[in-house]
Amino acid sequence: MRNIGLIFRREFAAYFATPLAYIFIVIFLVMAGTMTFFVGGFLARDQADLQPFFGFHPWLYLFLVPALSMRLWAEDRRLGTIELLLTLPITMVEAVIGKFLAAWAFTGVALALTFPLWISVNYLGNPDNGVIVASYLGSYLMAGAYMAIGSLISAMTKNQVIAFVVAAAVCFLFTVAGSPILLNYFENWAPGELVQTIASFGFMTHFQAIQRGVIDLRDLIFFGSAIAIALTANAYVIDWKKAE
Amino acid sequence: MSALLSIQKLTKRFGAITAVDGLEFEVGRGEVLGFLGPNGAGKSTTMKMISGFLAPTAGTVVVAGHDVRQEPQAVKAAIGYLPEGAPAYPDMTPLSFLCFVARIRGIAEKDVAGAVERVIAQTRLSDVVMQPIETLSKGFKRRVGLAQALVHDPEVLILDEPTDGLDPNQKHEVRGLIQSMAAEKCIVVSTHILEEVDAVCTRAMIIARGRVLADGIPADLKSRSGAASLDDYFREVTDHA
Numbered sequence: 001m002r003n004i005g006l007i008f009r010r011e012f013a014a015y016f017a018t019p020l021a022y023i024f025i026v027i028f029l030v031m032a033g034t035m036t037f038f039v040g041g042f043l044a045r046d047q048a049d050l051q052p053f054f055g056f057h058p059w060l061y062l063f064l065v066p067a068l069s070m071r072l073w074a075e076d077r078r079l080g081t082i083e084l085l086l087t088l089p090i091t092m093v094e095a096v097i098g099k100f101l102a103a104w105a106f107t108g109v110a111l112a113l114t115f116p117l118w119i120s121v122n123y124l125g126n127p128d129n130g131v132i133v134a135s136y137l138g139s140y141l142m143a144g145a146y147m148a149i150g151s152l153i154s155a156m157t158k159n160q161v162i163a164f165v166v167a168a169a170v171c172f173l174f175t176v177a178g179s180p181i182l183l184n185y186f187e188n189w190a191p192g193e194l195v196q197t198i199a200s201f202g203f204m205t206h207f208q209a210i211q212r213g214v215i216d217l218r219d220l221i222f223f224g225s226a227i228a229i230a231l232t233a234n235a236y237v238i239d240w241k242k243a244e
Numbered sequence: 245m246s247a248l249l250s251i252q253k254l255t256k257r258f259g260a261i262t263a264v265d266g267l268e269f270e271v272g273r274g275e276v277l278g279f280l281g282p283n284g285a286g287k288s289t290t291m292k293m294i295s296g297f298l299a300p301t302a303g304t305v306v307v308a309g310h311d312v313r314q315e316p317q318a319v320k321a322a323i324g325y326l327p328e329g330a331p332a333y334p335d336m337t338p339l340s341f342l343c344f345v346a347r348i349r350g351i352a353e354k355d356v357a358g359a360v361e362r363v364i365a366q367t368r369l370s371d372v373v374m375q376p377i378e379t380l381s382k383g384f385k386r387r388v389g390l391a392q393a394l395v396h397d398p399e400v401l402i403l404d405e406p407t408d409g410l411d412p413n414q415k416h417e418v419r420g421l422i423q424s425m426a427a428e429k430c431i432v433v434s435t436h437i438l439e440e441v442d443a444v445c446t447r448a449m450i451i452a453r454g455r456v457l458a459d460g461i462p463a464d465l466k467s468r469s470g471a472a473s474l475d476d477y478f479r480e481v482t483d484h485a
Contacts, residue, residue, distance in 0.1 A: 006348050010333070017335035017376075080331035084392070087295040088348050089321040243258070243298055 003090045007098025008105070015068070015106050028064055028110045032056065036117065048125025053117055054135045054211050058175045058204050061107075061146045066167035068106060069150025070160045072099050073238060078158040082242055092235045100151050100231055107143045111136065131213035138210030141223040142203055146171050148230035155237040158244075178202020247272050248400050248430035249294070253303035256289050256454075263289040265454035266303065271447075273399070276426050278445035278462070279434040282482050286454035287434040288328050291404050294432070295325040307400055321350065324398035326406055330389025334378030338369050338388045341377060342395055349396040363391040366421060383414045390418065394425075401431045407440060419444045438474045448474070450481055457481045 015021040032053065036042045040052025076082040085095055121127045150167040157163050176182045178199045186195050199205065206219040247270035256264040264286040271277050281287050292298040294305050296316045304311055310318035332341055342360045351359050364370050367387040372380055377388060390406060406422070407415045415437075422431060422444045433445065441448045441462050448465055450458040458465055458481050466474050 003348060006344065010336075010344050013340075014333070014335050079334065080327060080329050081333055083292070083297050083327040084325075084331050087297050087320055087323070087325045087327070088345065089317045089350065090348060091317070243292075 003094040004098045004101070007085075007090070007095060008102045011072075011099050011102030012105060015102070020068075021106065024064065024068060024106075025110045025113060028060065029113060031060055031064075032114055033117075035060070048121055048127040050117060050121055050127065050132050050135060051211070053114070054139055054207075057139045058142065058207060061143050062171045062175055063168045065107065065143060065146040066150045066153075066164045066171060068103050069147050069154050069167060070163040071154070072103060072151045073155040073234075074157050074160045074163045077155075077241070077244075078160075082238070086238075086242065092239060096151070096231050096235045096238070100148060100227075100234075103151065104144050104147050107147060108140060111140055111143065128213065131211075134213050134215050135211045137215070138207050138219070138223075141210075141220065142207050145174075145203065145223045145226040145230070148227040148234070149174065152230045152234040152237060155234050156241065174201060174203050176202065176204070178205030248308055249432065250306040251290075251294070251303070252306070254290065254293060254300055254305060255302040256286075256293060256298065257301045263454055264293070264300075267451070267454065267456060268303075269449065269456065269459065271430050271432060273430050274427055275447055276422060276431045276433060276445045278441035278448040279432055279451070280436065280438070280441065280448060280478065281451040282436070285452045285482075287451065288404055289454075290451075291325075291402050291432070291434060292327075294402055295323055295327075296320045297327075321396075322398060322400055324393035324396065324401045326389045326393045326401075326403045328404040329408075330386045332377050332385060332388050332392070334376065336377055337374050338364070338377060338380075338384075338391070339373040341388065342391055345392045346395045351396060359395050359397070363394045366394060367391040368417065382409045383411060386410060386414075386418075390421070399429060401425070401429055403431065403433045405434055405436075407435065407437065415440075438478060441474060450478060452482045 035056040036053040040055060042052045045052065073082070076085060086092070118132060122129070149170055153167040153170060154163040173182070179202060183195060183199060186198060206222050209216055209219050249271040251267055251269050254264055254267040255262065267290060279287050279290070289298065293300050293312070294307070296312050296319050300313070304313050305319070306312070307319045308322040310322065312319045336344070339360065342363060343356055346356045346359050347353070364373060367390050369384065369387055369391060372384050377385060380388065386406065386409065390403070393401060393403065407418050410418065419440065422433065425431065426444070426446070433440070435441065445462060448460065448462045449456060458477070462474060465477050468477055
């Protein structure tokens with residue numbers, strides 16, 4: 001645990017050592033606000049809830065999370081610091097979890113800074129704050145799943161741009177897996193079970209359930225296991241690719 | 245003399261290429277082994293296996309009584325390792341970087357400052373401790389790499405080209421530092437600068453294609469060559485390898 005904490009602190013501080021942290025937070029907040037007010041019609045709907053805000057989170061995470069995750073391992077591999085890190089007396093699991101938690105916590109900071117919207121909606125009406133808390137929790141869990149996928153893809157390459165583009169593409173597939181965008185393509189020829197299986201991987205489907213204020217254990221397990229599987233694969237990929 | 249580092253039939257293959265081929269040797273306390281060989285001879289690969297970064301295809305490494313296959317953490321804890329190119333986190337300052345390494349190396353919180361101050365003095369980094377590592381010159385970066393390898397005062401030091409890219413004064417300083425620690429540690433230094441072997445090593449080993457071609461005290465190796473220079477001997481044995 002001590003080692004995970006030390007790696008977490010180093011990685012978390014690394015985000016703030018460059019302008020990346022501030023640029024990310026500003027862009028996240030501006031885009032979340034723009035989507036909520038101008039695309040989601042937050043005011044025009046005349047309803048005291050944050051549906052228009054949370055509804056766009058999968059689309060925001062889709063390219064903002066890969067922007068954070070792309071450096072996680074690709075940078076270490078390019079700089080050679082991976083050799084330094086993995087010859088310190090720590091385990092691979094500690095390294096993977098420490099780095100992941102730092103990036104995930106950073107996303108948490110950006111998400112937490114959207115609190116003025118929560119205050120606004122409480123000022124304007126009487127929203128169901130239970131639903132809002134559940135949505136924040138679901139959104140954060142979903143961000144973790146995107147981050148774990150991004151971390152895994154970052155481990156596969158030394159090139160951060162490739163890590164970003166591939167992670168964004170893979171995250172897109174997971175985002176739309178449960179929606180007509182992808183399912184229409186399969187429905188015409190694939191067996192029903194396959195279509196259902198693909199649909200069950202959709203991040204949006206699971207997030208929408210939580211967003212309605214229903215915290216179903218299955219949705220939590222879905223995001224939790226997505227994180228666990230991606231991070232396990234992450235550790236194997238580093239072990240396999242580190243010599244290159 | 246007790247062997248702190250023992251390498252047994254160490255082999256590493258990358259696909260069809262055998263980078264290290266059944267290497268065997270021992271290094272004891274008080275020895276400074278100069279690890280020589282042409283580029284691609286397997287020096288760095290051997291050092292990566294000793295440090296626990298790469299897993300051997302066959303054979304093993306025993307450091308201070310711990311087998312790298314069974315107790316990788318214990319081996320990593322006993323070693324101070326300077327990887328090739330002295331990588332360090334560019335966004336950190338030498339001070340924060342060394343504190344990070346010291347803590348992760350298990351040094352108690354109250355002793356971290358002392359340990360870091362000691363290596364900063366040893367490697368003469370005090371003028372740059374607050375500058376981001378990415379802004380430092382090559383020489384300082386190399387010294388930061390050396391400092392992180394020394395911060396936990398390890399018994400075994402594995403240094404991959406510690407003087408590469410340094411100016412003559414810096415080379416002299418690093419050699420002096422290695423010599424000053426030689427008596428109580430077991431040190432393996434890879435280099436292709438042969439004068440370095442004369443300057444700091446008590447023993448030299450020439451390898452090529454992953455095999456030992458010559459092993460002995462530098463003066464002995466020199467005398468085996470007609471021209472009585474290590475340079476000539478090196479060319480003689482590696483040309484036909």
